[in-house]
Amino acid sequence: MTDEARTVLVVGGAGYIGAHVCKALAARGIVPVVFDNFSSGHRHAVRWGPLVEGDVRDAAALDAAFEAHRPGAVMHFAACIEVGEGEREPLKFWDNNVAGVVSLLAAMKRAGCERLVFSSTCATYGEPQTLPLTEAEPQTPVNVYGRTKLAVERMLADVSAAEGLRYAALRYFNAAGASPDGEIGEEHDPETHLIPNALKAAAGLGGPMKLFGDDYDTPDGTCVRDYIHVMDLAAGHLAALDRLWTGSESFACNLGSGRGFSVREILKTVETVTGRPVPCETHPRRPGDAATLLADLTLARGLLDFAPARSDPETVIGDAWRFHRRAWGLADD
Ligand code: UDP
Numbered sequence: 001m002t003d004e005a006r007t008v009l010v011v012g013g014a015g016y017i018g019a020h021v022c023k024a025l026a027a028r029g030i031v032p033v034v035f036d037n038f039s040s041g042h043r044h045a046v047r048w049g050p051l052v053e054g055d056v057r058d059a060a061a062l063d064a065a066f067e068a069h070r071p072g073a074v075m076h077f078a079a080c081i082e083v084g085e086g087e088r089e090p091l092k093f094w095d096n097n098v099a100g101v102v103s104l105l106a107a108m109k110r111a112g113c114e115r116l117v118f119s120s121t122c123a124t125y126g127e128p129q130t131l132p133l134t135e136a137e138p139q140t141p142v143n144v145y146g147r148t149k150l151a152v153e154r155m156l157a158d159v160s161a162a163e164g165l166r167y168a169a170l171r172y173f174n175a176a177g178a179s180p181d182g183e184i185g186e187e188h189d190p191e192t193h194l195i196p197n198a199l200k201a202a203a204g205l206g207g208p209m210k211l212f213g214d215d216y217d218t219p220d221g222t223c224v225r226d227y228i229h230v231m232d233l234a235a236g237h238l239a240a241l242d243r244l245w246t247g248s249e250s251f252a253c254n255l256g257s258g259r260g261f262s263v264r265e266i267l268k269t270v271e272t273v274t275g276r277p278v279p280c281e282t283h284p285r286r287p288g289d290a291a292t293l294l295a296d297l298t299l300a301r302g303l304l305d306f307a308p309a310r311s312d313p314e315t316v317i318g319d320a321w322r323f324h325r326r327a328w329g330l331a332d333d
Pocket of ligand 1: 194
């Protein structure tokens with residue numbers, strides 16, 4: 001590995017997935033330089049390298065970061081992710097998620113940095129026509145969030161066709177879990193994701209969990225999702241980076257566990273892992289939720305040797321519970 005390749009600019013590295021990737025990079029001897037505006041990330045999650053505080057739409061701040069640290073590659077995590085917010089504030093999403101990448105790619109071009117790992121999403125597929133979802137599935141997103149991420153995939157394809165850019169667009173399924181040592185984990189505010197909300201209800205914090213819809217066309221009526229442990233996701237990012245560093249062409253690839261679990265199955269596992277009941281009340285469907293999302297991992301296995309090792313629900317939920325128990329100041333059971 002060259003010296004240049006030993007430094008990566010991690011845009012949004014103070015957020016949930018970005019911070020876990022920083023930890024994994026550092027474990028490999030790569031310096032993660034976090035670039036973050038702390039609109040949703042956390043200062044205490046920046047632990048493995050230098051911090052540059054700035055906004056991805058600020059060209060001068062980006063130029064200064066490239067000049068000071070000379071990264072060999074960029075990983076881009078900074079984005080608005082809450083689907084409901086996207087419907088209410090589309091301009092905010094297009095500005096941050098799309099204009100932000102225009103700004104980043106321009107800065108990369110000025111700095112001569114040509115490798116990018118980009119956080120895309122299974123939300124770019126929309127309502128699945130075929131399950132499990134392969135990368136050949138038509139991309140017809142059904143919400144603003146998915147459309148902004150798809151717009152970036154198209155932008156990356158255009159730019160890499162014309163210029164030296166080489167990118168990996170990683171289409172995440174449901175990231176979950178926490179660092180097994182309990183050091184970092186999921187801390188969204190407001191928290192909208194199933195597993196932390198179920199753990200919160202099990203911990204007796206904030207009342208019963210809201211289960212959004214039990215009348216889907218699935219075996220038990222609740223939505224089926226593919227939960228991927230955030231450490232497995234991080235390993236996928238490092239493999240993608242390795243591929244780009246060793247001269248690969250650009251690619252887009254699913255990252256999931258390849259297994260689907262219903263909301264009720266997840267709640268049952270939360271009860272088993274925590275040894276506590278999950279008080280829960282059924283609410284109407286949440287707009288925009290597909291009945292089932294499930295990744296086909298054939299391409300990820302072939303391109304990245306991707307083999308998620310921690311993504312069984314017991315391990316995902318056990319790691320998340322360890323982190324949250326500490327974060328919420330709960331005594332050990
Ligand atoms: N969900 C739920 N209650 C919650 C959060 C999520 O019933 O408090 C359901 C949601 O409707 C979906 C599944 O859990 O069917 C996963 O949702 P999450 O927000 O974790 O991820 P998404 O699949 O939307 O990215």
